[in-house]
Amino acid sequence: MAITIDDERLDAVFAALADRTRRDIVARLSEGEATVKELAAPYAMTLQAVSQHIGVLERCGLVSRGRHRQTRPCRLEPQTLETAVSWIEESRRAWAERMDRLEAHLARLQDGQQR
Amino acid sequence: MAITIDDERLDAVFAALADRTRRDIVARLSEGEATVKELAAPYAMTLQAVSQHIGVLERCGLVSRGRHRQTRPCRLEPQTLETAVSWIEESRRAWAERMDRLEAHLARLQDGQQR
DNA sequence: CGTGTACTCAAGCATCTACTTTATCAAGCG
DNA sequence: CGCTTGATAAAGTAGATGCTTGAGTACACG
Numbered sequence: 001m002a003i004t005i006d007d008e009r010l011d012a013v014f015a016a017l018a019d020r021t022r023r024d025i026v027a028r029l030s031e032g033e034a035t036v037k038e039l040a041a042p043y044a045m046t047l048q049a050v051s052q053h054i055g056v057l058e059r060c061g062l063v064s065r066g067r068h069r070q071t072r073p074c075r076l077e078p079q080t081l082e083t084a085v086s087w088i089e090e091s092r093r094a095w096a097e098r099m100d101r102l103e104a105h106l107a108r109l110q111d112g113q114q115r
Numbered sequence: 116m117a118i119t120i121d122d123e124r125l126d127a128v129f130a131a132l133a134d135r136t137r138r139d140i141v142a143r144l145s146e147g148e149a150t151v152k153e154l155a156a157p158y159a160m161t162l163q164a165v166s167q168h169i170g171v172l173e174r175c176g177l178v179s180r181g182r183h184r185q186t187r188p189c190r191l192e193p194q195t196l197e198t199a200v201s202w203i204e205e206s207r208r209a210w211a212e213r214m215d216r217l218e219a220h221l222a223r224l225q226d227g228q229q230r
Numbered sequence: 231c232g233t234g235t236a237c238t239c240a241a242g243c244a245t246c247t248a249c250t251t252t253a254t255c256a257a258g259c260g
Numbered sequence: 261c262g263c264t265t266g267a268t269a270a271a272g273t274a275g276a277t278g279c280t281t282g283a284g285t286a287c288a289c290g
Contacts, residue, residue: 007135014133019248020122023129023202030209037266049249051268056247070257070266078210081203087138088200094145095193134278152236164279166238171277185236185287232290239284246277254269260262 006083012060013084021045022053026062026076035071121198127175128199136160137168141177144191151187 016022025039040050054074057063061080065072131137140154155165169189172178176195180187 007138010138011133011135014129014138015247017203018126018129018133020126021248023122023125027206027209030206030213032213035266036268045249046251047267048251048269052248055268072267076206076210078207081207085200085203085207088132088196091142091145091191092193092196092200094142095191098145098147130277136278150236151238160278161280162237163239163281167278170238182286187237233288234290235286235288237285237287240282241280243280244278247275248273249275250271250273252270252272255267257265257267259264 009060009083010087013062013080016056016060016062017084019053019056021050022057025050025053025057025074026081029063029074029076033073033075035073037071039074124175124198125202128177128195131171131175131177132199134168134171136165137172140165140168140172140189141191141196144178144189148188148190151189154189 017026021043024042028034028039036051036054037047039054040047043050054063054065058065061077063074064077065074067073132141136158139157143149143154151162151166151169154169155162158165169178169180172189173180176192178189179192180189182188
């Protein structure tokens with residue numbers, strides 16, 4: 001039952017998504033590839049800072065960088081997003097199941113009282 | 116379309132989930148309520164440290180603490196998990212859509228060549 | 231009442247993070 | 261060739277984070 005082999009990976013993915021700028025970059029990459037310069041354009045910070053953000057996204061597997069002429073086009077790696085979602089869904093599923101059982105139990109109790 | 120009013124909330128939720136101990140606590144709370152002492156039991160760290168972790172989870176809305184006698188029972192707030200999932204799913208959905216369009220486009224190109 | 235238990239508050243410390251500036255590199259252009 | 265462009269590398273800094281210890285609070289039990 002998923003003894004969380006990839007705990008470090010999850011640490012890194014959630015930490016990466018904990019930053020507004022990086023979430024923004026992910027959202028923009030979901031619309032298609034973009035170069036570092038293009039991704040940096042909207043922000044007040046330096047290009048280097050954005051490159052570092054992309055480095056964080058790359059190291060945790062959310063993004064990959066290629067090479068085309070003098071640019072490094074970035075693309076989303078959606079299956080890494082998947083690992084984050086599936087971790088969360090696991091907890092929500094367990095909780096929902098538990099609530100269902102509780103509800104059923106309460107219904108049985110009430111049945112007993114009415115008789 | 117969601118100009119991210121709750122950016123700070125998302126920052127906090129993802130930052131909270133970026134820690135192994137806190138993810139573990141969330142997972143355990145998905146099996147049911149627990150007191151601070153119970154939650155702290157498995158870890159080498161002090162009770163205070165665990166209480167601080169719960170504080171982080173509480174501040175971002177993932178967990179709520181009640182009062183029962185001298186204990187503070189903690190429970191999961193699953194709708195906050197929902198906000199994190201739905202942010203991620205939005206990006207994945209956009210990416211999947213884009214891939215579908217790309218595929219369709221490539222199919223049309225190939226059709227043209229074959230004729 | 232005093233003692234124990236469950237917990238929070240507060241201060242201190244080591245480490246990590248999000249930037250910055252300066253320097254460097256590699257590809258294309260005159 | 262030298263110069264610009266798009267990018268990474270490295271080093272420094274202010275502020276956040278994860279933990280500790282020590283002290284304080286609220287409830288129960290005898």
